[in-house]
Amino acid sequence: MADNIHHEQDIEKSFDAHIMSRLMKYAKSQWLLLFLSILMMLMVTALDLGVPYVTKIAIDDYISPKQQLVYVTADEGIIYPNVFERLLGTYDASGAEKSIVYTDPAGSYIIKGMAPAKSFEFFTLDLSSRTAKHGDQVYQVLILDNDAAALMKTHSKSQLVTLTVTLGFLLLISFLSSFGHTYLLNYASQKIVYNMREQIFSHIQSMSLSFFDKNPVGRLVTRVSNDMDNINEMFTNVVVSSLKDFLLLGGTVIVMALIDLRLTLICFSTMPLVLLSASIFRKRAREVQRAVKVKIARINATLAENINGMKIIQIFNKEKSIYQDFDKINTDFLESSIEETHVYAIFRPTMNLAYSLSLSLLLWFGGGDAIRNTVDLGVLVAFITYTQQFFRPIMDLSEKFNILQSSMASAERIFMLLDEKPIVTNIQSPKKLDPVNFKGEIAFEDVWFSYSNTPQTDEDYVLKGVSFKAKPGEAIALVGATGSGKTTIISLLNRFYDIQKGRITVDGIDIKQLDKHDLRHHIGIVLQDVFLFSGDIKSNIRLYNQDITDEKIKEISRYVNAHHFISKLPKGYDEPVVERGATLSAGQRQLLSFARALVFDPGILILDEATSNIDTETELLIQDAINKIIKGRTTLIVAHRLSTIQHADKIIVMSKGEIKEMGRHQELLANQGMYYDLYTLQYSEGN
Ligand SMILES: Nc1ncnc2c1ncn2[C@@H]1O[C@H](COP(=O)(O)OP(=O)(O)OP(=O)(O)O)[C@@H](O)[C@H]1O
Ligand SMILES: [Mg+2]
Secondary structure (H helix, E strand, O other): OHHHHHOOOOOOOOOOHHHHHHHHHHHHHHHHHHHHHHHHHHHHHHHHHHHHHHHHHHHHHHHOOOEEEEEEOOOOOEEOOOHHHHHHOOOOOOOOEEEEEEEEOOEEEEEOOOOOOOOOOOOEEEOOOOEEEEOOEEEEEEEOOHHHHHHHHHHHHHHHHHHHHHHHHHHHHHHHHHHHHHHHHHHHHHHHHHHHHHHHHHHHHHOOHHHHHHOOHHHHHHHHHHHHHHHHHHHHHHHHHHHHHHHHHHHHHHHHHHHOHHHHHHHHHHHHHHHHHHHHHHHHHHHHHHHHHHHHHHHHHHHHHHHHOHHHHHHOOOHHHHHHHHHHHHHHHHHHHHHHHHHHHHHHHHHHHHHHHHHHHHHHHHHHHHHOOOOOHHHHHHHHHHHHHHHHHHHHHHHHHHHHHHHHHHHHHHHHHHHOOOOOOOOOOOEOOOOOOOOOOEEEEEEEEOOOOOOOOHHHOOEEEEEEEEOOOOEEEEEEOOOOOHHHHHHHHOOOOOOOEEEEEEOOEEHHHEOHHHHHHOEEEEOOOOOOOOEEHHHHHHOOOOOOOHHHHHHHHHHOOOHHHHHHOOOHHHOEEOHHHOOOOHHHHHHHHHHHHHOOOOOEEEEEOOOOOOOHHHHHHHHHHHHHHOOOOEEEEEOOOHHHHOOOOEEEEEEOOEEEEEEOHHHHHHHOOHHHHHHHHHHHOOO
């Protein structure tokens, strides 16, 4: 399960309702912002659809009117409803007859009783009888004199001003809503992702160490950050805006069809081309995007690994071959990226071609209609805008579909990570160690342990039936060849892993019955490789515990012989520590970690001696420090230099996961067994 978390390969994932609904649960906390954002989005969409329509009215009714709605009262008075009244249908024209004003080069006429048609309708005008004929219908015609025609023009102009102002106002609202929509949406998405990231971080903190054995840190880091980016992109660019695209698409088609069905069909005759190229694009884009992602991940991993290992690379003079390796990966990535550029470079122009084709058809047929007076000019203009408006969301949607797919895969990986249960867990109501009378008695009873969860044979076990006891205050030393299981014993005592068989007790209580934090609170530990955090010397000793005063830190540092070198640093205890304390020597780091372990005054102390060589002077300091700090507490020392442990109360000799010998220094030497061999070996080496 967890092994999949870092696989770059399975990036493909189609829409998954289950994952989506889980994602939406996170969105819930931001529902108000999202809701407002969607409202504004609806507003923008409505305005996008409405603005071309307003243009159409301006052109057809006022700029170049062929027909204009008026009302003629019984005494031949003329009522001009204004543009808002017309749009909203709120004008009062009771008793008056709905008519149109028709203008041609010779003059303007009112055709009584003829209602304005959706587009201009043909009729024959007979000025001698003052009638107009349309089909079987005969209408009475009034000829407008010059004054009335002028009045009409003034009316048109003022309505045009109204319309222009309205349009400006609508565009302003559209601008503001669009801003609000984008801002709120991004804000909400960032918050959602922020919450998820916090949850993931604290989840990762709760994971048992075996999880980190399985999941390499570098991959985990890039996975979490990339996947969260994908999810963020999905929230900001896909979910809500796709809804907008769909609405805009549907809305455009409906509005167009309502205005003129014939022209709509003409415009959409290029649809097969559009759909075909969109579906080809989607498939190709997915492939190349996947390739690009896999390759960028490879570049990142290579970079991280090689920069970390730069020292070794330089020591072994491997710059050239590593460079060649990197060059190959980098070239691979370049090729995929160019391929991706190809796909996009073809898709957009193809869609533009389809758009131009639609536009040409529209101009050809629609233009012809306009010349023949069967289509109003305004309709044609509006259609040009709508057509453009129709193609944009199609392009966007095709591209967003891929984001959706990869973010689905990302979400799945994130959820997989979140679903991973910590293996080492606290029981329901854990027992408590006595904080005041903590004794620090340790016992291992026939402990069997394997790092794999499903050990098959005895060979799979790293510890095989280990039993020993440490009485309160005793110093126990663990020695043995590398890989014999010494560090493992220490990890188990801290309950970083759970054992398969046997029992480990502290003060007589099985550590599985204890709260992990309670247990670890009583154990001070100095690990084989000391890890320092970025910060300063003080903060590395204090480790976030503000109860520890600066005086206490100095006192302890003096005690463990660390004060000497710290006070020589330019800024003393405030000297910044760069990543992992690279500027300090191994011995200095070790002394620092003594101070760190001791400052909490733990009842049990564990020392896993560094294997690296330390100069004789520092070694003496360390030796002296160890002798001091083991006093008054149970101590478990993993020793590589046997000189360190000659005074230990008990020395345990490990080999291949088993205890081979146990006893005091002198006893073991007298035995002439393994310990004796190790000891004579070290001394013959002059150590
Ligand atoms: N996290 C881990 N996952 C799997 N196997 C591990 C892990 N840590 C250690 N091992 C294996 O367990 C065995 C014991 O390792 P351990 O670190 O306890 O040895 P050690 O006695 O501390 O050696 P050294 O003296 O080199 O520190 C080794 O064979 C090692 O390969
Ligand atoms: Mg070790």
